[in-house]
Amino acid sequence: MSSSEWGAWTGGGAADRILAALDSVDPFLDEAWVTPKGSLTAEECGLVLARARAKKARFEALELALVRQGEACDIGKLTGSPNATVYLRTAQRYAQSEASAAVGLARVLDKEARLTGEALAAGVVSARQAGVIAEAIKKLPEYVGADERDRGEEFLIEAARTHNPDELRRLGESLLERIAPEEAERLLGEELERKDRKAEQKRSLRYVPNGIPQSESVQITLPVWEMELLRKIIEPLAEPKKGPEPDTRPIEQRRGDAFAEALGLLAAASTAPVRGGRPPQVAVTIPLDVLLKGTGAGTIDDTATLIRPRPCTCPCTDPKYGTPKTTNETRAAKSAAKNPGRAGEPTQREAAGQEEGRTAQAGKPKRPSPDTGALGDGIPPPRTPAQRPQPNTEPGTAGPEAAIDPHDGCPKCGGGGSARYLGTDGTPISAATVRRLACEADLIPVVLAG
Incomplete structure (x- = not known):
């Protein structure tokens, strides 16, 4: 039912009429409250709950209409408040954020989203849904015509029947992309610039005592693009060292040693450590027009840097990291149990494998393609670029299990993990930051x- 169908009250005594209507509701609410609810079935409870939410939305629509009228007639003067927001907070005991939101939503529903206000008054949408719709309509640029606004508003009102406020907000963002793609791109660029500035302001490095003699820990917080650069410096230096004896350092220790090596290289030179003739790089993709205008966003798309793990060399008895075959340690134990006199000697199969390894080392065969995995070598297939390289760095991750990237493989030697991309796939970055990086790129x- 629209406001035109309800009719407009033009006579006097509007306050008396509204108060009488509100008072008439009390007996029915009392009846609903005292009615026993323990006998309600799931279906009945869902039906009653939906009806109660619809009635609540209608009451909230009336409340917002009264807030809007109170602002228009300077209701703050009743208590000496400078505006309606302060009056609601002091006289009506609204929370500060609640008062501001109510006044703002009342304004938008009265002027820019009248269809949403009518839907709220009819109980079709909730107050939170109405706020999301009003925000989406308010974000549309001025050159969007009234007809397009109405169609977009009607689309969101209809979607509110099957979508919660969070889902409705995403639809509202896509609505802006459809109706005004340039404005959506500009807003995205501004949002990313704010996030970039916040990330830069949150840079930190803390020295933390760790209880180890002659040792100290650091906690580093960097923007995502700078952390990618740090990974590109550390990971190549953290590769196991080649030599007659296998490198048995745990992967965390290798990274710590790599960090120390990078500090030494940095102290001895004025440039970052370089291996292979090129400095560490982070790839960013951005359209030329966005780069030139400086508004919009690019993406960090650096999935070309593939790190191939080595087989577990502990040897590791954990089936997650070891080869599917029986490990050397297990075979040696079984052989010693069967032949105590030959304990410690390699089996015929092990001797053949060692000889084959020496022959292969002499011939230096071609390494397997980075796009394939060999389970027989204890190396699972590579992860896809969509998988994040460091799951333990996601927000909310904590605890001992988050201390190691599971894709690094064995916690001791780092072998037997899955191939992983050090780069980040599709992470947006503001055009302003890309332009700054492009100065020396x-x-x-x-x-x-074309």
């Missing part, structure tokens, strides 16, 4: 649909 032009 190699640019690779790519023409699409």
Whole structure:
């Protein structure tokens, strides 16, 4: 039912009429409250709950209409408040954020989202859904016509029947992308710039005592693009050292040693450590027009840096990291149990494998393709670029199990894990930050649909 169908009250005594209507509801609410609810079935409870939410939405629509009228008639003067927001907070005991939100939503529903206000008054949408719809309509640029606004508003009101406020907010964002893609791109760029500035302001490095003699820990917080650069410096230096004896350092120790080596290289030179003739790099993809305008966003798309783990060399008895075959340690134990006199000697199969390994080392065969995994070598297939390289760095991750990236493989030697991309796939970054990085970057032009 629309406001035109309800009719407009033009006579006097509007306050008396509204108060009488509100008072008439009390007996029915009392009846609903005292009615025993323990006998309700699940279906009945769902039906009653939906009806109660619809009635609540209608009451909230009336409340917002009264807030809007109170602001128009300067209701704050009743208590000496400077505005309606302060009056609601002091006289009506609203929370500060609640008062501001109520006044703001009342304004938008009265002017820019009248259809949403009518839907709220009819109980079709909740107050939170109405706030999301009003926010989406308010974000539309001025050049969007009234008809397009109405169609977008009607679309969101209809979607509110099957979507919660969070889902409705995403639909509202896509609505802006459909109706005004340039404005959506500008807003995205501004949001990313704010996040970039916040990430830069949150840079930190703390020295933390760890209780180990002659040792100290650090906690580093960096923006995502700078953390990618740090990974590109550390991970190549953290590769196991080649030599007659296997490198048995745990992967965390290798990274710590790599960090110390990087500090030594940095102290001895004015540039970052370079191996293979090129400095560490982070790839960023961005359209040329966005780069030139400086508004919008690019993406960190650095999935080309694939790190291949080595087989577990402990040997590891954990089936997650060891080879599917019986490990050397297990075979040696079984052989010693069967032949106590030959304990410690390699079996015929092990001797053949050692000889084969020496022959292969002399011939230096070609390494397997990084796009395939060999389970027989204890190396699972590579992870896809969509999988994040460091799951333990996601927000909310904590505890001992988050101390090691499970894709690093064996906690001791780092072998037997899955191939992983050090780069980040599709993470947005503001155009302003990309332009700053591009000052000293190699640019690779790519023409699409040229």
